[in-house]
Amino acid sequence: MATFRDMLEEELNRVEDLPVFPPVLGRLTQALASEKTGAEDVAQILAQDPALTARLLRVANSVYYAATTAGVSSVTHAVARLGFREISRLFTALTVIRTFDQMGRHLDHDQFWKHSLTAGITTRVIKRYCGAADPFSEDDAYVAGLLHDIGVLVLDQHFPALYVEVNAVARRECISRADAERLVLGIDHGEIAGQLFRRWRIPSPVAQAVTWHHQPGQAEPGCRTLVAVVHLADSICGGLGVGDAGSGACSGFSDVAWHVLGLSVDDLPAIIREVAEEAARSETLVALAK
Numbered sequence: 001m002a003t004f005r006d007m008l009e010e011e012l013n014r015v016e017d018l019p020v021f022p023p024v025l026g027r028l029t030q031a032l033a034s035e036k037t038g039a040e041d042v043a044q045i046l047a048q049d050p051a052l053t054a055r056l057l058r059v060a061n062s063v064y065y066a067a068t069t070a071g072v073s074s075v076t077h078a079v080a081r082l083g084f085r086e087i088s089r090l091f092t093a094l095t096v097i098r099t100f101d102q103m104g105r106h107l108d109h110d111q112f113w114k115h116s117l118t119a120g121i122t123t124r125v126i127k128r129y130c131g132a133a134d135p136f137s138e139d140d141a142y143v144a145g146l147l148h149d150i151g152v153l154v155l156d157q158h159f160p161a162l163y164v165e166v167n168a169v170a171r172r173e174c175i176s177r178a179d180a181e182r183l184v185l186g187i188d189h190g191e192i193a194g195q196l197f198r199r200w201r202i203p204s205p206v207a208q209a210v211t212w213h214h215q216p217g218q219a220e221p222g223c224r225t226l227v228a229v230v231h232l233a234d235s236i237c238g239g240l241g242v243g244d245a246g247s248g249a250c251s252g253f254s255d256v257a258w259h260v261l262g263l264s265v266d267d268l269p270a271i272i273r274e275v276a277e278e279a280a281r282s283e284t285l286v287a288l289a290k
Contacts, residue, residue: 004162004185008195011158019103021200022095024049029139032084039079046075046091055094056087059288089142090285093117096146097289104156106163108244110286112149115243117282118275120145122233125274129267136205136226144209144230151189151210152177154196178214190214216257228257236272242279 002010012018028045031037046053053075060078061071072078079087097113104112123141156163162185170180178188194211202210208223209230219227235253237243 005187005195007159008154008192012195012199015158018196018199019099021202022099025092025095028088028091032088032139037084039076039084042079042084042087043075046087049095052091052094052098055289056091059090059094059285060087062284062288085139088139089120092143093120093146093285094289097286100150100153101289103153105160106156106167107152111244112152113243113286113289114279114282115237116146116149117285118242118279119148119230119233119237121278121281122236122271122275123229125271125278126229126232126261126263129263129271130225130229130261136223136229140203140206140209141226141229144206144213144226145233147193147206148210148213148230148234149189149193150196151192151194154192155181155189176214188214216254216260224256224260228254228260231257232261232263236275237279240272240276240279242275243282 024045028042031041031045046056056075057072057078060082072081075087082090101109101113120142123145124138127138127141152163155166166177166180166184169175169184170177173180173183175183178190181188190211190213194207197207197210204220205223205226208219209226212219212227213230213234216224216227216231231254
């Protein structure tokens with residue numbers, strides 16, 4: 001009898017309109033890694049996608065950024081005012097939302113992206129408090145947080161009946177969505193995304209963080225710090241009720257991840273406070289991304 005893993009592999013091989021990871025993000029990441037890159041270089045890369053550039057300027061001129069900018073009229077101006085990293089993160093978020101926003105038949109996309117974006121931002125908050133050695137970049141952490149629930153979209157889009165069943169089991173048994181997925185499917189949405197990421201050839205640290213964010217002890221040893229960061233970010237956002245973290249109970253936090261991060265319990269109130277404030281930022285971005 002075919003397992004869900006087999007069914008997923010067959011579906012991903014069969015589907016012709018499966019999203020492709022936007023190549024412009026690769027070019028942008030490569031450019032930002034060079035010390036020679038200037039604002040005009042970044043602007044030229046972003047200009048390859050006029051629709052996203054327009055959205056980027058709308059976000060840069062939003063009320064949220066009004067305190068840091070006097071209004072921007074070009075990407076070069078936006079890069080100069082907000083900085084390479086912030087522009088990169090905004091563009092990444094807008095690109096990912098556009099790429100995947102047509103997937104999923106049942107979930108609330110605005111709430112889904114609010115949770116995902118806030119998780120991405122939360123990874124940066126956690127990194128500042130992390131006592132462990134962090135052999136990962138802040139950008140990797142942000143992307144992993146942003147993409148951590150992509151497997152939910154794949155499940156909803158391509159296996160809608162099973163998506164509905166998983167949610168029903170989570171509510172009935174009062175367990176997390178990930179636990180319900182493993183009960184019904186044998187794998188969770190992190191592992192579902194992992195199969196998609198292998199097709200995209202996503203670098204191992206990000207792929208591992210997304211694949212194992214509900215089971216951090218399963219990750220490759222060299223990637224466990226990043227996995228633990230995404231795990232905690234997801235748990236905090238779920239606990240705060242930020243966006244759609246799924247039906248049923250919130251996932252518990254792994255002792256393995258806590259040990260890897262070297263965090264103190266005294267750090268949590270400050271982390272949670274910052275995350276609660278950042279949730280408004282995500283809501284603004286989702287509203288302007290359409």
